[in-house]
Amino acid sequence: MSKAQFPSIRMRRIRQTDWVRRMVAETRLSVDDLIWPIFIRDGENEREPVTAMPGVDRLSIDLAVEAAKKAVDLGIPCMALFPNTHPDKKTADGNEACNPENLVCRATQAIKSALPDIGILCDVALDPYTDHGHDGLLEDNTILNDETVEILTQQALNQVEAGCDIIAPSDMMDGRIGVIRDALEFAGHTDTLIMAYAAKYASAFYGPFRDAVGSGDRLKGDKKTYQMNPANSDEAIREIALDIAEGADMVMVKPGMPYLDIVRRVKDNFHIPTFAYQVSGEYSMISNAAEQGLIDRQSAIFESLLGFKRAGADGILTYFAIEVAEILNS
Ligand code: PBG
Numbered sequence: 541m542s543k544a545q546f547p548s549i550r551m552r553r554i555r556q557t558d559w560v561r562r563m564v565a566e567t568r569l570s571v572d573d574l575i576w577p578i579f580i581r582d583g584e585n586e587r588e589p590v591t592a593m594p595g596v597d598r599l600s601i602d603l604a605v606e607a608a609k610k611a612v613d614l615g616i617p618c619m620a621l622f623p624n625t626h627p628d629k630k631t632a633d634g635n636e637a638c639n640p641e642n643l644v645c646r647a648t649q650a651i652k653s654a655l656p657d658i659g660i661l662c663d664v665a666l667d668p669y670t671d672h673g674h675d676g677l678l679e680d681n682t683i684l685n686d687e688t689v690e691i692l693t694q695q696a697l698n699q700v701e702a703g704c705d706i707i708a709p710s711d712m713m714d715g716r717i718g719v720i721r722d723a724l725e726f727a728g729h730t731d732t733l734i735m736a737y738a739a740k741y742a743s744a745f746y747g748p749f750r751d752a753v754g755s756g757d758r759l760k761g762d763k764k765t766y767q768m769n770p771a772n773s774d775e776a777i778r779e780i781a782l783d784i785a786e787g788a789d790m791v792m793v794k795p796g797m798p799y800l801d802i803v804r805r806v807k808d809n810f811h812i813p814t815f816a817y818q819v820s821g822e823y824s825m826i827s828n829a830a831e832q833g834l835i836d837r838q839s840a841i842f843e844s845l846l847g848f849k850r851a852g853a854d855g856i857l858t859y860f861a862i863e864v865a866e867i868l869n870s
């Protein structure tokens with residue numbers, strides 16, 4: 541009788557040809573897995589490259605609508621919109637976040653009226669709007685929690701009234717999911733989805749994003765009093781449990797690649813739609829390494845995204861979404 545060891549067992553048998561490798565693949569990447577984050581700016585017919593993110597542009601609203609059209613044609617289910625707010629509109633309290641005519645609201649309205657069938661996700665956090673670059677209200681070097689939650693709730697309602705489908709609080713204040721959920725219910729927005737940036741770490745990999753939204757140069761200090769310590773894992777589980785209890789429909793882990801263990805723990809523990817954000821620094825590392833000929837761009841992109849799926853993510857926010865969807869569709 542053959543024994544369960546070499547040579548009766550040869551692991552390479554299932555790797556020998558493309559067809560068998562495809563047949564035994566445990567995870568797959570599909571266009572349905574992709575959420576595409578884009579940056580919005582003022583003006584018309586404006587496309588302004590983000591220096592820190594080669595290949596990514598800030599788009600005026602008319603071009604954002606065209607971009608959304610492309611996403612719909614490729615089958616991408618959802619886009620995330622981030623505003624590059626004019627410096628004149630940035631204040632200490634970030635109250636431009638609550639202006640119904642702000643960039644992100646106008647972009648949401650324009651995209652939803654042209655393309656009602658694509659999901660629109662909007663961040664809830666004050667950093668695109670504050671003159672100090674923090675996600676919350678700053679007083680004597682402290683980020684005020686409860687006062688920030690109040691303004692975030694107004695921001696969320698404002699975005700929902702503009703047509704946003706998914707509210708994604710990325711601010712990491714305590715208790716905000718519950719307060720926002722109650723406010724949405726009270727206002728009759730019973731179907732609004734909440735994707736909580738539930739386990740969001742204080743990360744160096746957000747650097748290029750802060751350039752894209754124009755908050756990087758302003759940021760005083762760091763975000764370590766509200767974003768998580770990269771050393772911690774159990775704490776992420778507590779954060780996720782709280783956000784689910786407070787009414788989140790979906791949760792997110794962020795950044796992506798250095799935190800795949802967290803994605804796996806979350807998926808195994810909670811069985812809830814779980815997303816990962818391949819953040820700006822991850823995008824720029826892959827892009828720049830490929831640009832310099834150090835790695836193969838397409839293989840590196842697909843390997844990185846498959847890694848998220850293997851870790852248990854149901855979907856990925858990625859700046860590569862269009863490029864990946866084009867390849868998957870071809
Ligand atoms: C805002 C926010 C950040 C990102 C998404 N929402 C930056 C930050 O928290 O400093 C980062 C996304 C990226 O790096 O691609 N709170």
